[in-house]
Each structure stands twice: as structure tokens, then as C-alpha cells.
Amino acid sequence: MSMFQDIPVDVGIAYEGERIRRTEMYVEFGGPDVKFKFELARVRRPEEVKDSEVIIIGPDIKDIPEGSSVPLGILVEIAGSQLEEGLEGIIERRIHEFTNYVHGFMHLNQRYDIWCRLSKEAFKKGFNSFTYLGKVLIRLYKADFPIIEKIQVTFITDPKEVERMYYEALKVYEARDAKARGLKDEDVDEFYGCILCQSFAPTHVCVITPQRYSNCGAISWFDGRAASKVDPKGPIFRIPKGECLDPIGGEYSGVNKIVQEKSLGAIKRVHLYTVFNYPHTSCGCFEAIAFYIPEVDGFGIVHRDFKGVAVNGLKFSTMADTTGGGRQVDGFHGISIEYMRSPKFLVADGGWERVVWVPKAVFERVKDFVPEKVRDRIATDEDVKTIDELKEFLKAKNHPVVNRWKKIEAEVKPMEVKVGEANVPQPAQATVLEGASISGIPLTSGGFKITLKGARINIEKVIIKRSVSTG
Ligand code: SF4
Numbered sequence: 001m002s003m004f005q006d007i008p009v010d011v012g013i014a015y016e017g018e019r020i021r022r023t024e025m026y027v028e029f030g031g032p033d034v035k036f037k038f039e040l041a042r043v044r045r046p047e048e049v050k051d052s053e054v055i056i057i058g059p060d061i062k063d064i065p066e067g068s069s070v071p072l073g074i075l076v077e078i079a080g081s082q083l084e085e086g087l088e089g090i091i092e093r094r095i096h097e098f099t100n101y102v103h104g105f106m107h108l109n110q111r112y113d114i115w116c117r118l119s120k121e122a123f124k125k126g127f128n129s130f131t132y133l134g135k136v137l138i139r140l141y142k143a144d145f146p147i148i149e150k151i152q153v154t155f156i157t158d159p160k161e162v163e164r165m166y167y168e169a170l171k172v173y174e175a176r177d178a179k180a181r182g183l184k185d186e187d188v189d190e191f192y193g194c195i196l197c198q199s200f201a202p203t204h205v206c207v208i209t210p211q212r213y214s215n216c217g218a219i220s221w222f223d224g225r226a227a228s229k230v231d232p233k234g235p236i237f238r239i240p241k242g243e244c245l246d247p248i249g250g251e252y253s254g255v256n257k258i259v260q261e262k263s264l265g266a267i268k269r270v271h272l273y274t275v276f277n278y279p280h281t282s283c284g285c286f287e288a289i290a291f292y293i294p295e296v297d298g299f300g301i302v303h304r305d306f307k308g309v310a311v312n313g314l315k316f317s318t319m320a321d322t323t324g325g326g327r328q329v330d331g332f333h334g335i336s337i338e339y340m341r342s343p344k345f346l347v348a349d350g351g352w353e354r355v356v357w358v359p360k361a362v363f364e365r366v367k368d369f370v371p372e373k374v375r376d377r378i379a380t381d382e383d384v385k386t387i388d389e390l391k392e393f394l395k396a397k398n399h400p401v402v403n404r405w406k407k408i409e410a411e412v413k414p415m416e417v418k419v420g421e422a423n424v425p426q427p428a429q430a431t432v433l434e435g436a437s438i439s440g441i442p443l444t445s446g447g448f449k450i451t452l453k454g455a456r457i458n459i460e461k462v463i464i465k466r467s468v469s470t471g
Contacts, residue, residue, distance in 0.1 A: 004139070007136060008125045008126030011101050015100065015102065015104075016200075020117040025118065026123040027068050027069075027123075028068070028117045028118075029070055029071075029072035029115075029116040031069055031116075031117075034069050036163045037072050037112070037114050037162065038112050038166050039075075039092060040172060041078065042076075043084060043088055046079040048079065049077050049152050051149075051150040053153075054134030054152070054153050055152065055155070056154075057154060057156040057158050058156055060129050061128050061129055062129060066123075070159075071163070072155065073157075073169075074114070074153070075154040075156065076151065078151045079151075080148050089222075091148075092218065094196075096108075096110060097199075097235070099116065101140065102132075104119035104122025104127060105118055109216070109285055109304070111173055111218055112166065113287070176223075177220065177341075179222060180213070187210065190240050190241060190254075191239040191241060191255065192223075192225060193205050193207055194208060194236045201324060201326030203325075205258075206219070206280075207255050207259065212339055215285055215334045216286065217287045217336030241255070242256075248348045249271035250271055250273040250347075266326075267281060273344050273348045273349075274348035275292060275333040278328060279330070280328075280334075282323045282326070282332070282334030283334065284325070285334075287303060287336045288301055288303040289301070289319050289334055290355075291319055291331065292331035293357070296394060297354075297405065297408070298357075298401040299354050300356060301335075301358045301362060302316050303362045311357045311379070311384060313387075353374055355378055356378060356399060357384070358378055359380060360381055374400060377398065379393045
């Protein structure tokens with residue numbers, strides 16, 4: 001007998017990854033049109049938790065007009081003799097997975113940024129109360145975490161209460177994140193991996209190190225350690241580091257091995273601290289995107305809540321389509337906000353000295369972690385709107401990338417370019433590697449030579465055809 005027989009819709013892993021479009025939705029909770037939303041898990045004393053209780057503060061689903069976007073807070077409170085505060089992060093992250101098991105319910109993102117939709121079809125079938133969602137959560141939590149002895153779930157839709165608790169939740173997230181700061185990758189023997197997002201991005205594997213927070217910004221190295229202990233067969237697992245193959249780029253033999261296994265061979269190498277060649281994969285939950293801007297040889301950052309177009313003329317949603325899906329995309333990189341506070345943030349690409357544009361809302365959150373040398377030289381959305389304006393801004397502020405432009409211009413020498421079977425660098429790499437030759441198959445006999453004098457090259461595709469002599 002199914003443990004969900006009293007739930008009006010099917011519940012199961014098969015429904016993870018289900019998308020509900022606006023035209024199919026009955027009602028939406030959180031998301032870009034709603035400022036206050038959150039989800040939070042707390043470990044409480046046994047007497048503070050009424051086991052299996054679902055509490056609703058504010059209008060229930062059936063009382064919300066069809067087509068609305070409303071605030072939502074989800075609070076999961078648990079008690080158990082073996083539970084500790086260090087487990088809250090991973091318990092909280094499973095809300096994403098468990099609510100997505102409900103056929104007709106979609107949950108995206110995390111923490112302060114949740115975006116949920118209920119389908120018209122599910123509502124029609126009778127899924128018209130948070131009580132059902134609460135029951136699903138309670139049963140799945142108890143099944144997966146036997147150490148949870150008592151659990152109660154509260155759904156808050158009352159706008160004032162959501163707003164009040166939102167600020168409380170932000171403090172809890174910050175305390176968790178602060179705990180993980182200071183620890184270095186070199187101080188530990190193992191990292192942790194997470195494949196919770198494979199339902200949306202089948203080849204994605206998050207590699208969580210002390211200095212690289214997960215893409216969603218919800219799982220720290222400490223959370224990974226706690227999760228792999230209490231649920232060793234779960235979606236969060238240990239990654240023995242193995243040999244460090246590249247300390248700057250952040251390549252480890254152990255990471256390569258596990259990522260290859262968990263992505264079923266799709267991803268063979270990962271360089272944790274760069275946006276090029278073998279970058280960390282991006283799922284769809286990333287809080288922000290670091291994007292390469294070839295015109296200035298620097299990076300912009302755009303976060304999920306940024307409503308306008310970024311300095312490259314693209315919206316977050318457009319860039320997210322290019323970035324996500326579990327692929328390694330040169331020049332587009334899904335990141336968390338906390339990773340921007342790490343001393344290893346994009347360190348192989350120049351770190352903050354390579355960042356040229358960040359929306360003010362995000363910059364304010366991380367600026368204390370930006371090296372003083374560049375703190376006042378990075379443009380925000382309030383300073384510039386276009387690439388031309390950005391160039392002028394960077395020149396006026398003498399941003400470190402400007403020196404790169406000068407170096408590049410000075411270094412451009414006549415180049416001999418041989419083209420062949422090896423990877424032809426992407427435009428981004430070509431700019432970085434200007435002055436270097438592109439090697440390929442040896443063209444010793446009957447070959448050809450291309451000489452470009454004093455040129456900058458951006459190559460997207462090269463087709464070489466041998467000409468046939470007509471005598
Ligand atoms: S973004 Fe990464 S860490 Fe976060 S839930 Fe998805 S796979 Fe796990």
C-alpha cells in the first residue's frame with residue numbers, strides 16, 4: 001500500500017524535473033514577482049515539535065485566487081536525539097527534492113529565493129491544501145532520515161509573517177555560511193559531491209570544497225560532511241581528493257574520477273577555479289552567473305533576481321539557458337553568492353581582478369570580500385549600461401584588466417598559425433592566449449601556412465580546404 005494513498009495526486013521520483021509553465025499553473029509561490037519567500041529547517045528540542053503536525057499561517061491554497069503569485073515560507077522543524085544544528089542545511093535542501101516528487105508541484109531554487117508552482121491539473125484533482133504537501137514532506141523525511149524522531153511543517157502565506165520570518169531566515173543562512181569561511185581546500189582530505197540536481201540537469205555534479213560553495217549556495221563543505229555521514233547512500237557523497245594535479249586551476253584526480261562516475265562518463269575533468277576549458281558544470285539552481293566579456297577581457301556577474309539586461313545586453317534568463325543543463329560551457333559559469341566571498345573565486349582566471357561588472361545589489365553583499373585594490377574599480381549596473389560605457393569606466397578607474405589590454409596589444413606579434421586536429425581555442429581563450437601559436441597536426445609535406453601579422457584573432461570555426469592545382 002502506498003504511503004501516499006490519501007494524497008490526491010501521484011507522488012514519486014518520476015515527477016522530479018517536471019516543469020510547470022505559466023499557462024499550466026494554478027498558483028505560484030515565490031519566484032521573481034514576489035519579494036519575500038524562504039524555506040528553512042531548524043533542529044528543535046523535542047518539546048517544541050508536535051510530531052506530524054502541518055500548520056498553515058495565512059490563506060491555504062484553496063483560498064488563493066487562481067493565477068496569483070503569492071509569498072511563501074516553508075519551515076521544517078525537527079527533533080531527535082542524534083540531530084544537530086549542523087544538519088539543518090541538508091535537511092532544508094531536501095525540501096527541493098521531496099516537493100518535486102509531487103505530480104503537479106514544481107520547486108526551483110533554494111533558501112530566500114524559492115519559486116514553486118502548482119498545476120491546474122493537480123488542483124482539479126483535489127490538491128487544494130498545504131496539508132497534502134506537508135504530509136508528503138513529513139513521510140519522505142521520516143523514510144530517508146530515521147534519526148528524525150519528530151517533525152512538524154509550517155507553511156506561511158500571510159505576507160507580513162513571511163516578511164518578518166524572511167529576515168530571521170537570512171540571519172540563519174549567514175551564520176551557516178560564516179561557519180564554513182576560513183577553512184581551506186588544502187586543510188581537508190576529502191571534498192563532497194551532490195547530484196540532487198540531476199533530475200533537471202542529468203550530467204551535473206556539484207563539487208563542494210571548503211572554498212567552493214555549491215552552485216545553489218545552500219550546501220557548504222560542512223553540510224556535505226554531515227550529509228554523507230547520516231545518509232551515506234544519499235545524493236550527497238564523499239569525494240576523496242586524490243592527487244592535486246593543478247593547484248591554481250583546482251584539478252584533483254579524485255574529483256575527476258568521481259565526477260566521471262556520477263555523470264556516467266559525460267564529464268571527464270573538472271577545474272574548480274576557472275571558467276574555461278574544464279569548468280565546473282552548471283545545473284539550473286545557481287544563484288548567479290559569471291560571464292566572460294570578450295570586448296574587455298573580463299567577467300561580469302549577474303544574479304537571478306536581476307531584472308534588467310546585463311552589460312552584455314543579455315538577461316539572466318537568456319544566459320541561464322546557455323549556462324545550465326549540466327554542461328561545461330566556456331565563458332558561462334553558474335556560481336553561488338558565497339563562492340564570490342572565497343579567496344579561490346575564479347582564481348585561475350585572475351579572481352576579482354578580472355571582474356568588471358556586478359549589479360549593485362550583489363556587490364553590496366560581497367564587497368567586504370573583494371580585494372581593496374579593485375573594490376572601487378568594478379562597475380555596477382548603476383555606473384554603466386553598455387560595453388562602450390564599461391570600457392570608458394574601466395579606463396577611467398584604471399581597472400587591472402586595462403593593463404591586460406595594453407599587454408595584449410604589445411604582445412601581438414606576427415603569428416604562425418597551424419590549424420589541425422587539436423582544439424581550436426574558443427574566442428575567450430584566444431583572447432587570453434594571444435600571441436601563442438595554435439598547434440595542430442604536423443603539416444610537414446603538402447601542408448600550408450597561415451601568417452597573420454599584427455592581428456588579434458577571434459576564431460569560432462576554421463575550415464581549411466586543400467586547393468587542387470590546376471596545373
Ligand atoms: S546546486 Fe549542487 S549542491 Fe545544490 S542541490 Fe543542486 S547539485 Fe546539490
